[in-house]
Amino acid sequence: MTMITLPAIMDRTSADALVSHLDRSMAPGVSVILEGSDVARIGLSGLQLMLSAQQTAQARSAMLEVHPSPAMISAARVAGLAEIFRWAQSA
Amino acid sequence: MTNEEIQGIFFLECEEALALAEEGLMACQSGTADGETVNSIFRAVHSIKGGAGAFSFTLLQAFTHKFETVLSYVRDGDLALGDRLTGLMLRAFDVLSDHVASVRGEGPSPDDEAVSAELEEVAERAAAGLPIEEMTSDDVGAASVTAAADEASADDFGLDFDLDDLMGELSLDAGEAAAMEAAAAEVERRLEDGEAVVAVASAPVTDVTDMSSLPISASLHGWHVALSFADGALANGNEPLLMLRELGELGGSCLSVDASALPSLDQLTVEKSWLSWEFALPASVTRAEIEDVFDFIGDDCTLKIEEMEALPGSGPVSVTLPAYPPVAAPAPAAVMASVPAPAPAPVIVQPAAEVKSAPVPVAPLKEAAEQIPVPASAPPPSSATVPATASSAPRPVSSVGQTVRVDLAKLDRLIDTVGELVIAQAMMAQRLGHNGAAVTDEMGMLDQLTREIQESAMSIRAQPIGSVFSRVPRIVRELESSTGKKVQLTMSGESTELDKTVVERLGEPLTHLIRNAVDHGIETPEQRIASGKPAEGQLHLSAEQRGGRILISITDDGAGINREVVLRKARERGLIAPDAQLTNEEIDNLIFAAGFSTAQQVSNISGRGVGMDVVRQNVKDLGGRISIESRPGEGCTFTLALPLTLAIADGMIVTVGDQTVVIPLTHVLESLRPEEKDIDGIGQDLMVLNNRGRFLPIVPLSNATGARGALTNPGEGVLIVVDTEGHGQAVLKDEVRSLVRVRRLNLLGVWPIKRQFDVVFCRNVMIYFDQPTREKLVARFADHLAPGGHLYIGHSERVSGPAQQRLELVGNTIYRKVEA
Known part of the structure; x- marks a missing residue:
């Protein structure tokens, strides 16, 4: 199991730093937990990363579990993606 | 937000863009540039151009356009980066900086004629497929100054590229026209078929399809907004989510999202916007209000606003997800995982990534669909979901703006x-x-x-001190070209923060020191090679916080201070006695003496001897100190130690014999009562403290203050270890009394003090003022003294003016405020 704590600000810089880390973590059968409760601000870069991670995990048969913060849920709603993310109910 | 405020934001963005461009240009100069570097310079210049156009700064806009044209050729690989081109780009950058300063009202409009002509020349060459290296600098001069003489040769290749250029434009126009027609035809066909379909026209950057020509219903019930963001939008600092949020605030609701182009993690570039959206907005909003949301993003956003007959009811957002082939199994057949929006009808969405490569709208739908395999288990949107209206989302304050401007x-x-x-x-x-x-x-x-x-x-x-540091590369470039020396500049600690006033007043001394280092410190390439050094000199500028002080150092790897010459000059000018014996450190410090210069020839850079003493004075005025560490043949380091702030200083009150002294706490590292074993004597008078293995000289404070009856045995008193840029020093005093705070007060300005004083000491200050000012000051003192309070003034001063009625003389130079 891999647990990754998402940074407070999920902007281009931090999303960029996370891509390869997430990519390496997503192996078939591996369980990956993204702890997002610290995320106070998330931009489109961050949301795109979350969506790509979700779809990638599915394609690779990895198990992804995301615990979003209110800021993440709000951003997803703004972007019209609220129903698409299969995130855990509470942060 | 007023126009001035918006303009202020543009200026801030200009600063950021210039810094980015400069960073990129430095990389070009040092040979570490890659495709992305040039791209980032291009984006920076492009964003300045956009703002310049919006605010009608025509000169700035015209120049950025020329600069951008050349950059686009470099980016596309039509021009190879060489010394000559890099040099031109750096000069163009300097002119651009001046243009920006000019529109900010910080300087005159620069003379950009020569650089503009050269940029145009290079762009023409690139368009003609000619390499820039073939052109000598003589050619450029001739081309820009005597255009007539070059007409014949320009004509030689002018025909070729002009025609090509023209043909290119024509074919592009034809392509765009075809795209428009295809789009219009497709939409019309679907409308005839009874489908209220709206096409997303994705033009290459500019708006191609004018949808207002399409047949639409007269009764307007809302707006349909389709938008996607160009590749550079995020990199240019735009945040699409903020714009989507604003659409939500206007009452908009998201109809669909196309995420089909979003790559899997192994191919994901987060800097790109991979999604595109469709929103519905109510008719109560005007088209202008919608356009306003995207006002500042300009060409980075492809926006299509159309009228629609009916607003869709609230329903789930249709999202087209990307689907990646399962790792083990081959990809299944292609199906769009799109769920149609309930009303008015389905919406055609086109992958954002296709924008540039697909000038014909609508058509890529099929291609896109074919490329997308079915997702293994794309979650169907639940019917009982909350509509994705942004207005229903909570709006954290932090997302609105990260900064507040305060007077x-x-x-x-x-x-x-x-x-x-x-x-x-x-x-x-x-x-x-x-x-x-x-x-x-x-x-x-x-x-x-x-x-x-x-x-x-x-x-x-x-x-951050970076605002001062950012000027340095340009200074160094100018010095390089005027001295013929080669300098590699490196910087560290740009994010170190210090007081705004200190930052503002640091520019001048720093410029002097940089000029000094390049002019006097670093040798010519020939001299350097002769002494076994690389031809290019190193100059390092650093800032760091240490304790309550900021240390800024300027280090060069030049020849260091030539002490023999300095000593000779100082004797010649009578700055020191002919037989004076000076330590190396004392000799080095002679360069701070007023009127001192060792330069053989006075250059317009330095050498007039009006630099270093002014530098030291400037640094002193800021409450700082400057020190030199010279290593003959290896280089020299100047270190400025500056206080973090000028406003408040903590002090330690100590008693020395019959005197009381305040020591600024910023200098105090620690205070201790030493044990006998920690103290050693050296020579006749000097004593040192063994401070955890470091030997520090002990300086009795009474030596400096002339106090009588002070302790002389360190074992009986208290030692204070003070910081003098890395060299510790222990000061002996009798007793630490208490901590006080010392603040600056402008006697003539507004006094922040509300309370009344029991005693005011203002000795030998009034003598510097004229009579009316003295009288005014005395009146202020009288106002602020409590009844019966005392005023102490200097021996050569006296209380004068109307306020003297309120002060009675009670002793030599001592007055008491008369009880009311």
Whole structure:
């Protein structure tokens, strides 16, 4: 199991730093937990990363579990993606 | 937001863009540039151009356009980066900086004629497929100055590229026209078929399809907005989510999202916007209001706003997800995982990534669908879901803006008040102490909180030193070209913060030191090679915080200070006695003497001897110190030690014999009562303290202050270890009395002090003022003294003016305020 704590600000810089880390973590059968409760601000870069991670995990048969913060849920709603993310109910 | 405020934001963005461009250009110069570097320079210049156009700064806009054209050729690989081109780009950057300064009202409009002509020339060459290296600098001069003479040769290749260019434009126009027609035809066909379909026209950057020509219903019930963001939008600092949020605030609801182009993690570039959206907005909103949301993003957003007959009911957002082939199994057949929006009808969405490569709208739908395999288990949107209206989303304050602009006067008032608070707190603690009250936990807490408030208030005024450092590369470039020396500049600690006033006043001394290092320190390439060094000199500029001070150092790897020459010059000019024996350090410090210069020839850069003494004075005025460390043949380091803030300084009151002295706490590392074993004698008078293995010279404070009856045996007194840029020094004094705080007060400005004073010491200050000012000051003192309070002035001063009625002389230079 891999647990990754998402940074407070999920902007281009931090999303960029996370891509390869997430990519390496997503192996078939591996369980990956993204702890997002610290995320106070998330931009489109961050949301795109979350969506790509979700779809990638599915394609690779990895198990992804995301615990979003209110800021993440709000951003997803703004972007019209609220129903698409299969995130855990509470942060 | 007023126009000025918006313009202010543009200027801030210009600063950021210039810094980015400069960073990129430095990489080009050092040979570490890649495709992305040039791209980032291009984006920076492009964003300045956009803003310049919006605010009608035509000169700036025209110049950025020429610069951008050349950059686009470099980016596309039509021009190879060489010394010549890099040099041109750097010069163009300098002119661009001047243009920006000019529109900000900080300087005259620069003369960009020569650089503009060269940029145009290079762009023409690139368009003609000619390499830039073939053109000598003589050619450029001739081309820009005597255009007529070059006409014949220009014609030689002019025909070729002009035609090609023209053909290119024509074919592009044809392609765009075809795209428009195809789009219009497709939409019309679907409309005839009874489908209320709206096509997303994705033009290559500019708006191609004018949808207003399409047949639409006269009854307007809302707007359909389709948008996607160009590749560079995020990199240019735009945040699409903020715009989507604003659409939500206008009453918009998201109809669909196309995420089909979003790559899997192994291919994901987060800097690109991979999604595109469709929103529905109510008719109560005007088209202009919608366009306003995207006002500042310009070409980075492809926006299509159309009228629609009916607003869709609230329903789930249709999202087209990307689907990646399962790792083990081959990809299944292609199906769009799109769920149609309930009303008015389905919407055609096109992958954002296709924008550039697919000038014909609508058509790529099929291609896109074919490329997308079915997702293994794309979650169907639940029917009982909350509509994705952004207006229903909570709106955290932080997302609106990360900064607040505050009038400096307001800020200073806050800092003054905090200063008062600090003093009041200290006075209370002192009074409690005098009355024998034990220091309670509450007092400790109050002290801690007061300090925190003080530090927070100070940090508001703090600015990163990078704003000063950012000017340095240009200074070095100019020096390189005027001296013929080669200099590699490196910087560190740009994010170190210090007081705004210090940052603002640091520019001048720093410029002097940089000029000095390049002009005097670093040798010519020939000299360097002869002494076995690389031809290119190194210059390092660094900033760091150490204790309560900021250390800024400028290090070069030049020849160092030639002490023989310095000593000879100093003797020649009578700065020192002919037989004076000086230590190396003392010799080095002679360069700070007024009127000192060792330069053989006075250049227009330095050598007039009006530099270093002014530098030292500037640094002193800021409450700082400057020191030199010279290594003959290896280089030289100048270190500036500056206070973090000028507003408040903590002090330690100590008693030395019959005197009381305040030592600024920023200099104090520690105070201790030494044990006998820690003290060693060296020679006749000197004593040193073994401070955890470091030997520090002990300097009796009475030597400096002339105090009588002071202790001489370090074992009996208290030693204070003070910081002098890395060299510690222990100061001996009798007793640490208490801590006081010392603040600056402008006697003629507005006094932040609200309370009345029991005593005012103002000795030998009034002598510097004229008579009316003295009288005014005396009146102020009288106003601020409590009845019966005392005023102490200097021996050569006297109390004058109307206020002397309120002050009675009670002793030599001592007055008492008459009881009311």
